[in-house]
Amino acid sequence: MEKLISKKDLLEEANISYGQLYRWKRKNLIPENWFIRKSTFTGQETFFPKDDILLRIQKIKTLKDDLSLDELADMFSPSPTLTSLSAEELTKRNIVSQTTVDMFNNFHGPSQSFSFNQLLTLYVLNSLLQTGDVNLAEGIDLLKLFHDQEQTVKSTDSELIFIRKMGVSFFILTPEPANLFLESQAKKIAHYKLSQCIEELKLKLS
Amino acid sequence: MERTQLKSISISGSGTSSGGEYDQVKVNGSAHIHGDLICEQFKCNGSAHLEGNITTDTAKINGSTHFEGDVEVKEMTINGSTDIDGNLLCDELKVQGSSTIKGNVKGKELIVRGSASIDGNVCSDEIDVKGQVKIKGDCETESFEARGNFKIDGLLNAGTIDVELLRHCEAKEIGGENITVKKTRDASGFKKLIKFFMSNHNDQLTAEVIEGDNLYLEHTHAEVVRGNTIEIGPGCDIKRIEYKTSLEIDPDAKVGTQEKI
Structure with a gap:
C-alpha cells in the first residue's frame, strides 16, 4: 500500500498554501484521483499518495518560473504533446x-x-x-x-x-x-x- | 479554399428538418429537428426540439428549446427556457431565463441572471450569478461572483470567491485563494418585500469545509475552516478553525475550537 499524506501535512512539508494547491488542482496539474477522501476524527479529510504528490509539487515549483501553468498542465497530462x-x-x-x-x-x-x-x-x-x-x-x-x-x-x-x-x-x-x-x-x-x-x-x- | 455558400433555413409555423449544415437556422413557430445540426447562427423564437448534437457560432433562444445531444457554441443567450441533455461547451453563456443541463458545462464566461441547474461539473474562467444556480457536481473557476442563491453538491474551487448571500446557500466544500462571504446589505424595497414573505429563510451559507488563503466570512455555518488569514464576521457558526497567520472573530460569531498551525 502506498504511503499517504494528509493535506495539512502536505502543505507544511511542501511549504505551499491552500490557494496554491487549489489553483494547481484547477489547472489539472494534480490529477483528480490523487485526492483520496477518508473519514477521521475531525470529519472527512483529504489524503494524497505521498511520494507522487511531493515529487509533483517539487516539479511544479522548479518549473513554474519558466513555464506557464497551462504549459505545465500539458506536460503532466498523459496525452502526447507533439505528434x-x-x-x-x-x-x-x-x-x-x-x-x-x-x-x-x-x-x-x-x-x-x-x-x-x-x-x-x-x-x-x-x-x-x-x-x-x-x-x-x-x-x-x-x-x-x-x-x-x-x-x-x-x-x-x-x-x-x-x-x-x-x-x-x-x-x-x-x-x-x-x-x-x-x-x-x-x-x-x-x-x-x-x-x-x-x-x-x-x-x-x- | 473557398467556402461553399451554405443555405439557411427558416421554420415559421410548424415544421421538421433532418438536420445538416446551414448558415442560419431560424425557428419562429415550432420545429422538430431529427439529426445533428451545424450552423453559424441558431435562433429560436418559438419552441424547438433537436434530437442530435448542435455546433454553432451563436445561439439565441427566446422561446423554449430542448437539445437532446451535446451543444457546442461560441456565444449562447437564453432568454426563455432551455434543456440540454448532453454536455455544453461554450465561450460565453448568458442565461436570463431558465436552463437545465444534464451533462457537464465547460466555458469561459458564464453569466446567470435567471436560474440554471446543472447535473454535471462546471468548469469556466468566470462565473457570475445574480439569480440562482444549482450544480450537482464540482465547480471550478478563476472567479466566482454570486449575488444570489447557489447550491453546489460538490467542491467549489475558485481563485476568487465573492459572495453576497441570498437565502440559504450551500456548497459541500469550498477551496480557493481569496474567499469573501457577505450578507446582502443594500436591501431595496423590493427585496424587503420578498424577505417579508419568506421570513423563515435566513441568509446564510452552509459548507462542510472551507479552505483558502484569505478568508472573510459572515453568516457562515461550517464544520471546519482552514486558512492563512481568517476573519470571522457576525452570524457565523463554525465548529473548528485552523489558521496560520492571523484570526479575528466577531463577538457575534460562534466558534468551537481554534488552533494556530
Whole structure:
C-alpha cells in the first residue's frame, strides 16, 4: 500500500498554501484521483499518495518560473504533446542514443520519424540500456512487448517491471498501481511508471 | 479554399428538418429537428426540439428549446427556457431565463441572471450569478461572483470567491485563494418585500469545509475552516478553525475550537 499524506501535512512539508494547491488542482496539474477522501476524527479529510504528490509539487515549483501553468498542465497530462520527431533530431538533441534508435529500426524496419508512442518506447528502452539493467537481447523482448501491447501502453497508467531470477529475465506490464510480491530469489531489476516516463520525455522534448 | 455558400433555413409555423449544415437556422413557430445540426447562427423564437448534437457560432433562444445531444457554441443567450441533455461547451453563456443541463458545462464566461441547474461539473474562467444556480457536481473557476442563491453538491474551487448571500446557500466544500462571504446589505424595497414573505429563510451559507488563503466570512455555518488569514464576521457558526497567520472573530460569531498551525 502506498504511503499517504494528509493535506495539512502536505502543505507544511511542501511549504505551499491552500490557494496554491487549489489553483494547481484547477489547472489539472494534480490529477483528480490523487485526492483520496477518508473519514477521521475531525470529519472527512483529504489524503494524497505521498511520494507522487511531493515529487509533483517539487516539479511544479522548479518549473513554474519558466513555464506557464497551462504549459505545465500539458506536460503532466498523459496525452502526447507533439505528434512526431525525426530520427536525426532525436539523436542530435540527445534524447536517446544512436544504439537505441538502431535497435528500434532493426526490429521495426527503418523509419525517419517517430510517433509519440514510439518515442516513449525508445525512451524507456534507452534508459534501461543506459543503466545497464537490460542487455541488447532483452531489449528486443521489450520492443516486442511494447509492440504487442500498444493499446495498454497508450492508456498510460501502467507500470513496467523487469524481473530476473537465476539468469532468466522477463518484463511485466501491468496497470498502475502494481502490487507484486516476489519470491526471495527473484530480483526486481527495474520498475518504471510509464506516466512518469511520459512526463520526463515531454520535459526533454519541450 | 473557398467556402461553399451554405443555405439557411427558416421554420415559421410548424415544421421538421433532418438536420445538416446551414448558415442560419431560424425557428419562429415550432420545429422538430431529427439529426445533428451545424450552423453559424441558431435562433429560436418559438419552441424547438433537436434530437442530435448542435455546433454553432451563436445561439439565441427566446422561446423554449430542448437539445437532446451535446451543444457546442461560441456565444449562447437564453432568454426563455432551455434543456440540454448532453454536455455544453461554450465561450460565453448568458442565461436570463431558465436552463437545465444534464451533462457537464465547460466555458469561459458564464453569466446567470435567471436560474440554471446543472447535473454535471462546471468548469469556466468566470462565473457570475445574480439569480440562482444549482450544480450537482464540482465547480471550478478563476472567479466566482454570486449575488444570489447557489447550491453546489460538490467542491467549489475558485481563485476568487465573492459572495453576497441570498437565502440559504450551500456548497459541500469550498477551496480557493481569496474567499469573501457577505450578507446582502443594500436591501431595496423590493427585496424587503420578498424577505417579508419568506421570513423563515435566513441568509446564510452552509459548507462542510472551507479552505483558502484569505478568508472573510459572515453568516457562515461550517464544520471546519482552514486558512492563512481568517476573519470571522457576525452570524457565523463554525465548529473548528485552523489558521496560520492571523484570526479575528466577531463577538457575534460562534466558534468551537481554534488552533494556530
